[in-house]
Amino acid sequence: MxxxxxxxxxxxxxxxxxxxxxxxxxxxxRSRPVARRAIAPSVTLIITVFNEEARIRPKLENTLALDYPREKLQVLVASDGSTDATNSIVESYRDRGIELLPVRTRGGKENAQKEAVEQARGDVLVFSDVATMLDPEGLRKMVANFADPAVGCVSSVDRVLDKEGRPGGEGAYVRYEMWLRSLESSVHSLVGLSGSFFAARREVCSDFSADMQSDFRTLLNSMRLGLRGVSDPQVVGYYLDVAxxxxxxxxxxxxxxxxxxxxxxxxxxxxxxxxxxxxxxxxxxxxxxxxxxxxxxxxxxxxxxxxxxxxxxxxxxxxxxxxxxxxxxxxxxxxxxxxxxxxxxxxxxxxxxxxxxxxxxxxxxxxxxxxxxxxx
Structure with a gap:
């Protein structure tokens, strides 16, 4: 005993x-620094939503404020069988370059992402949740990691805040996770990505699964291809603590x-x-x-x-x-x-x-x- x-x-x-x-x-x-460099490949930003009429406008406005060449950025909103006003709100942004992909039958987040991947035109695919807000330079900084040919996918750093902007218990736990990811990146590779904001090369997503956790599986696909996953401390996704x-x-x-x-x-x-x-x-x-x-x-x-x-x-x-x-x-x-x-x-x-x-x-x-x- x-x-x-x-x-x-x-x-x-x-x-x-x-x-x-x-x-x-x-x-x-042993150290494996990432050879980051300013590049501008074609990017598809995929936002998966389900009945998000209350939060979709701020997310789209935040997305439109991203500093990235508009001609190289496709923004695709995959609506997973939404039954509220989400789809009509997204449609109202069509003139500003936002594309709606309505998934008629609700099949889950990964299924909606899979359908979006099939419609994506970018060489780099970026996945983001509707609750996650990005810095204007966030997309450029994330894409810069793909200048390193050994990088297959990139994870953001999560920042969880309460309604007063202070870190809570989950915020402290998330900071621990971000520190651990930083160590993993510096030594070899991440083991998992932040599901709220991550990116991958198109070839890594070639066999995207409709029923398995996308952030975890994307990292494993990178490893199968002889690539690695990294966390970039300059790329931050902000979201509020749960209510x-x-x-x-x-x-x-x-x-x-x-x-x-x-x-x-x-x-x-x-x-x-x-x-x-x-x-x-x-x-x-x-x-x-x-x-x-x-x-x-x-x-x-x-x-x-x-x-x-x-x-x-x-x-x-x-x-x-x-x-x-x-x-x-x-x-x-x-x-x-x-x-x-x-x-x-x-x-x-x-x-x-x-x-x-x-x-x-x-x-x-x-x-x-x-x-x-x-x-x-």
């Missing part, structure tokens, strides 16, 4: 801190469920003889991270067992279990802490609860195709 207890704690720590530390140490001996934490929990479950589907359909990437260092990244960043709820449960159960014969472990279990009770109570009462040092551990437990539920659904045979954008 001591081995289980401390082993579980070690695996949790390694998933979140040991893996980044190994990358940090390796970066001192309803319960709905955000459901979104996290869907995201992990879709990620598990992609992962287990691409187990070949765990073969280091074929993919080298990326196999280590693939295991640590994805599978090991998704196993953290199992390690948390094992640590709690083994702590309970040890508590029967030790005052120290009894006190430790009281603190251990008490933390979970406090998180559950605050979640049930919807009284989440506003102080970031308290909000981060609450968010950590909630995230891993979502991962655990995603595992339950995946092992039960459920798969996720449909999507409903989070309200922010």
């Amino acid at each position: 001591l081995i289980l207890f401390y082993g579980s704690i070690f695996m949790i720590a390694f998933a979140y801190f040991g893996y980044p530390l190994s990358l940090l140490l390796l970066s001192r001996f 309803d934490q319960r709905r955000e929990f459901d979104r996290k479950v869907r995201t992990v469920l879709r990620g598990l589907t992609v992962f287990f359909r691409n187990l070949e990437f765990l073969n280091p003889r074929r993919y080298g260092f990326f196999s280590y990244q693939y295991f640590c960043h994805k599978l090991l991270r998704w196993l953290v709820p199992l390690f948390m449960a094992t640590a709690l159960i083994s702590n309970l067992w040890l508590a029967s014969g030790s005052v120290f472990y009894s006190l430790l279990f009281c603190v251990h279990f008490g933390c979970y009770l406090a998180v559950g109570w605050s979640w049930w009462r919807r009284a989440l802490p506003v102080w970031t040092p308290l909000k981060i551990p609450v968010y950590f437990v909630v995230v891993n609860a979502a991962i655990l539920l995603a595992w339950w659904r995946y092992l039960g045979g459920r798969r996720q195709v449909m999507w409903t954008p989070s309200q922010r």
